[in-house]
Amino acid sequence: MLWIPIDRSLDIPLIRQVYQQIRERILNGDLQSEEKLPSTRELAFELKVSRNVILEAYDQLIAEGFLVTRRGSGTFVAKGTFLEKRVVPNHALNWRENKTDAANIIDFRSGLPALDLFPRKTWAKLSHAIWNDTSHSMFGYDLPEGRPELRQALARYLLKTRGVACHPEQIVITSGATQALTLVSRLLLSPNDTVIMEDPITNDIQTIFKTTGATIFPIPVDEYGIKTALLPENKKPKLIFITPSHQFPLGGTLPIQRRIQLIQYSRKTNCYLVEDDYDSEFRYEGPPVSSLQGLEPECVLYVGSFSKILSPALRIGYLVLPLQLIEESRRLKWFSDLHTPSVEQLILARFIDEGYLERHITRMKKVYKKRRDYLMHCIKTTFSNEVQVFGYSTGLHLIVEVTNFHFSKEKLKQIEQCGVKVYQVEEHTIEKDKHQNQLILGYGHLNQEEIKEGIARLHVALYK
Missing domain, CATH: 1.10.10.10 (Winged helix-like DNA-binding domain superfamily/Winged helix DNA-binding domain)
Structure with a gap:
């Protein structure tokens, strides 16, 4: 039996x-x-x-x-139903365990907004209206370049707030900036092409462009951004990747003279400029600076997203393209994922058109400025003259430079064991060993109590 x-x-x-x-x-x-x-x-x-x-x-x-x-x-x-078991190596069963209590970690991760202040009620109200009022055709397959309602709203918003000159047809809606940059890499690059890039720059972006087989040519940055005087005369790059409004991670803003030099260089070498405008809405000294794209729309590809303005969970970004790249970019987007989810696009379009986005940004600038100021106060009172702070005029992070210090991987682990997680600038460098004493401290998602405790724990970890 x-x-x-x-x-x-x-x-x-x-x-x-x-x-x-x-x-x-x-x-x-x-x-x-x-x-x-x-x-x-x-x-x-x-x-x-x-x-x-x-x-x-x-x-x-x-x-x-x-x-x-x-x-x-x-x-x-039935015959043929026996499946011989494979012997699994012991190391494959040794699941990685996080021995640190994650709930007790104060994480100074950069680029994360205040998720508890997401405008839930407004978003829910607009979502309810969209689901009730929208035609049933919305539930079918959609355009790879995105809903026209959102592209039209974005074109108006970007012109008004960022000086981006574009027609809605030049916009492709993406699932965040990462997909936008992946489309750019597939659109413009082939193996052995040269990409000029700021150094340091986000490690993930380096990886996106390297996967095409392209060669990265780094240009160092200073307090103003990329050093355009060092652009190579003997290279024929396919593109130059830049963050001119708020350099990541060091925080500089590129002055008009260097912007003009970039445009002149792109004309001379017949290459494109890829402008990542990731969090420049949050500028605390004066209004946001205008985009590079507004100076030369036909050679600049402009990338933005709502991950830092609203929430990473929305997975909505966009790519503004020169006219000659529109059709191919739509084809690549279609092969990537057919289209970005339609309902969220319609909600966001109404959120922009009815003025909620600008009001949310105005509100959040006050919140983030207060958190930035408190973080700087805590750093100054805790560390005294042991550190320098810079890159704090814009965005959701700043840079701390510790005098005569080297942040090795082992030291970062020791810091985390003290209940605080910080991030090295060196992690994002192309040419190594030039930023070993600098940390990126994100503060957008941390309240004052967390900021104060986090800086206290960091000081203990560094000097215990």
């Missing part, structure tokens, strides 16, 4: 329990090919379950090919 343990306390239905156990015994060879199984009536009586339970379990196993029935003979294990 086939004995199958049944546990009625489990959430797993009885049918599934019977099915899974017979299936497993067939796969591992306990029940061999051509072996006859008990009748459904016999097995139901033995297991004290309804016969329908056994019937449905057998039917599922027959449908999947594990069992066969023979008229007048019964139910048998």
Whole structure:
């Protein structure tokens, strides 16, 4: 008799329990090919379950090919159903364990907004209206370049706030800036092409462009951004990647003279400029600076997203393209994911058009400025003259430079063991060993109590 343990306390239905156990015994060879199984009536009586339970379990196993029935003979294990077990190396089973209590870690991660201040009620109200009022056609496949409502709203918003000169047809809606930059890399780059890039710059962006087989040519930055005087005369780059409004991670803002030099260089070498405008809305000394794209729309690809303005969970970004790249970019977007989710696009379009986005940015600038000022106060009072702070005029992070200090990986682990997580500038460098004493401290998502405690823990970790 086939004995199958049944546990009625489990959430797993009885049918599934019977099915899974017979299936497993067939796969591992306990029940061999051509072996006859008990009748459904016999097995139901033995297991004290309804016969329908056994019937449905057998039917599922027959449908999947594990069992066969023979008229007048019964139910048998099908041929070819034994699967030899693979020996799993021991190291594959050693799951990584996070030994630090994550709930007690104060994480100075950069680029993370205040998620608790997301405008939930407004978003829910607009979402309710969209779901109730929108045509049923919205629930079908959509345009790869994005909903026209959102592209039109974005074109107006970007011109007003960032000086971006574009028609809605030049905008492709993406699932965040990462997808936008991936599209750019596929659009412009081939193996062995040269990409000029600020150094340091986000490590993830370096990886995106390297995956095409392109070669990265780094240009160092100073307190104003990329050093345009160092642009190479003997190179023919396909593109130059820059963050002119708020250099990541060091925080400089590129002056007009260097912007003009970049444009002149791009004209001379016939290359594109890729402008990542990731968080420049949050500028605390004066209004946001205008985009580079507004100076030369035909050679600048402009990338933005709502991850830092609103929430990373929205996964909505955008790419503003020169006219000659529009069709190919739409084709690549279609092959990437068909289109970005339509409902969220319509909600965001209304959020922009009805003025909620600008009001949210105005509100959040006050919040982030207060948090930035408090972080700088805590650093000054805790560290005194042991550190320098810079890159704090814009965005959601600043840079701390510790005098005569080297942040090795081991030291960063020790800091985390003290309950605070910080990030090296060196992690984002192309040419190494030039920023070993600098940390990136993000503050947008931290309240004052967390900021104060985090800086106190950092000081203890550095000088205990």
